[in-house]
Amino acid sequence: MDRRRPHSHDRPRADRVHRRLGRIIQTRTQRAARPSKEAIVIIKYAKRLKKIPEYPFAELDRKKAALIEKGADVISLAVGDPDIPTPKKIIETLAREAANPANHQYPSYEGMLIFREAVARWYHKRFGVTLDPKKEVVSLIGSKEGIAHIYPAFVQAGDISLVPSPGYPVYNAGTILAEGTPLVMPLLSRNNFLPDFDAIPAEALDKARIMFVNYPNNPTAATASLDFYKRAVAFAREHDIVLCSDNAYSEITYDGYKAPSILEVEGAKDVAIEFHSLSKSYCMTGWRCGFAVGNADILAGLAQVKTNVDSGLFQAIQHAGITALDEVSDDMQEMLQTFTERRNLVVDSLNSMGWKLEKPKGTFYVWAPVPEGMDCVQFVARVLEEAHVAVTPGTAFGAEDEVKRFFRISFTLNSKRLEEAMERIGKLKF
Ligand SMILES: *Cc1c(COP(=O)(O)O)cnc(C)c1O
Numbered sequence: 001m002d003r004r005r006p007h008s009h010d011r012p013r014a015d016r017v018h019r020r021l022g023r024i025i026q027t028r029t030q031r032a033a034r035p036s037k038e039a040i041v042i043i044k045y046a047k048r049l050k051k052i053p054e055y056p057f058a059e060l061d062r063k064k065a066a067l068i069e070k071g072a073d074v075i076s077l078a079v080g081d082p083d084i085p086t087p088k089k090i091i092e093t094l095a096r097e098a099a100n101p102a103n104h105q106y107p108s109y110e111g112m113l114i115f116r117e118a119v120a121r122w123y124h125k126r127f128g129v130t131l132d133p134k135k136e137v138v139s140l141i142g143s144k145e146g147i148a149h150i151y152p153a154f155v156q157a158g159d160i161s162l163v164p165s166p167g168y169p170v171y172n173a174g175t176i177l178a179e180g181t182p183l184v185m186p187l188l189s190r191n192n193f194l195p196d197f198d199a200i201p202a203e204a205l206d207k208a209r210i211m212f213v214n215y216p217n218n219p220t221a222a223t224a225s226l227d228f229y230k231r232a233v234a235f236a237r238e239h240d241i242v243l244c245s246d247n248a249y250s251e252i253t254y255d256g257y258k259a260p261s262i263l264e265v266e267g268a269k270d271v272a273i274e275f276h277s278l279s280k281s282y283c284m285t286g287w288r289c290g291f292a293v294g295n296a297d298i299l300a301g302l303a304q305v306k307t308n309v310d311s312g313l314f315q316a317i318q319h320a321g322i323t324a325l326d327e328v329s330d331d332m333q334e335m336l337q338t339f340t341e342r343r344n345l346v347v348d349s350l351n352s353m354g355w356k357l358e359k360p361k362g363t364f365y366v367w368a369p370v371p372e373g374m375d376c377v378q379f380v381a382r383v384l385e386e387a388h389v390a391v392t393p394g395t396a397f398g399a400e401d402e403v404k405r406f407f408r409i410s411f412t413l414n415s416k417r418l419e420e421a422m423e424r425i426g427k428l429k430f
Pocket of ligand 1: 080141142143144145168214218246248276277278279280285288289290
């Protein structure tokens with residue numbers, strides 16, 4: 001164990017906790033073997049932490065850190081965090097509102113009514129969906145916060161949570177922290193990365209309490225039609241499942257494609273909520289501003305958890321969020337133009353090397369198969385070592401066989417760096 005290894009900011013803490021757990025067990029064994037009365041303080045972690053999957057890429061991280069230490073120019077295409085700055089208008093609102101003492105006290109738990117009204121206006125303008133801002137909108141400190149906190153409201157020991165895989169790791173971890181059992185819904189390329197509801201075992205359905213769907217999808221970049229959402233809503237209604245749609249990438253779409261909201265489906269509000277975030281839509285990942293909308297009773301459960309663990313979203317940020325939702329669109333068109341150019345660059349380059357990829361209609365990811373005869377970890381290690389380019393192995397998002405044959409590229413870097421990265425990968429022989 002190398003204690004000098006720098007903490008990488010995108011490595012989950014689970015990895016460190018697991019190493020500590022290992023040390024504690026060792027310490028206990030030593031203490032048992034030693035007759036001395038010398039007291040050793042033992043920090044005991046709850047068992048549930050051990051159930052969160054261990055971060056499997058410590059070795060890759062070490063290699064990357066070692067390369068950087070040696071002065072290598074490593075290009076990272078591994079993180080989903082846009083490099084484009086937040087539009088000026090949003091920053092100006094924050095600056096103005098941050099100076100107003102009225103915003104310095106605790107905000108309300110559910111969000112200021114004017115923020116929830118802005119969300120309702122945006123939903124109506126964008127999706128044609130009508131929401132009651134008083135009961136059908138809740139502010140979130142980023143949507144990850146809301147996703148993690150929906151689980152304790154609806155899942156307990158013995159319950160099953162339906163989790164898409166590959167997928168955003170929070171669905172799995174949130175379930176485990178709530179003592180529930182995640183049941184994987186594999187997203188396979190032959191099904192266009194949509195879950196097959198008929199493949200869910202009947203006996204699991206009695207215990208299933210909650211399901212997540214996420215389109216445009218991270219990491220596969222797949223999109224879903226309104227027809228898919230209709231089937232999801234019908235399925236959730238039939239089996240009394242809380243249906244959650246994670247629509248973080250609804251605004252990151254290309255070539256004229258517009259992503260639908262699950263709430264456009266008639267009757268969806270009887271069983272569904274949708275999570276949204278300003279992170280990707282307005283390049284505001286660091287701001288922590290999101291919201292959940294839809295079924296009032298489901299939202300009430302989420303809100304009850306939240307009133308006990310957080311105290312709402314800084315009002316100046318809510319004001320800035322209102323500006324984003326009501327007034328910012330030109331900058332976003334420009335952002336999408338930039339992403340479109342980068343997407344084309346990445347996909348065209350990979351295709352000129354022999355891949356056969358279609359251009360994704362949404363997200364800022366390319367999900368591509370690794371060359372024949374390799375698994376994703378081998379491929380990612382070679383690209384890192386020989387091209388000094390970091391990409392994400394599929395197994396960061398799931399454990400199914402198919403996932404092992406894919407890797408994810410994020411095009412959240414400028415075209416010059418992307419081009420350089422593609423050139424370097426192009427020189428490798430697989
Ligand atoms: C980025 C992302 C989110 C949102 O993150 P927040 O910044 O917490 O709003 C949610 N779901 C997925 C799939 C994401 O990739």
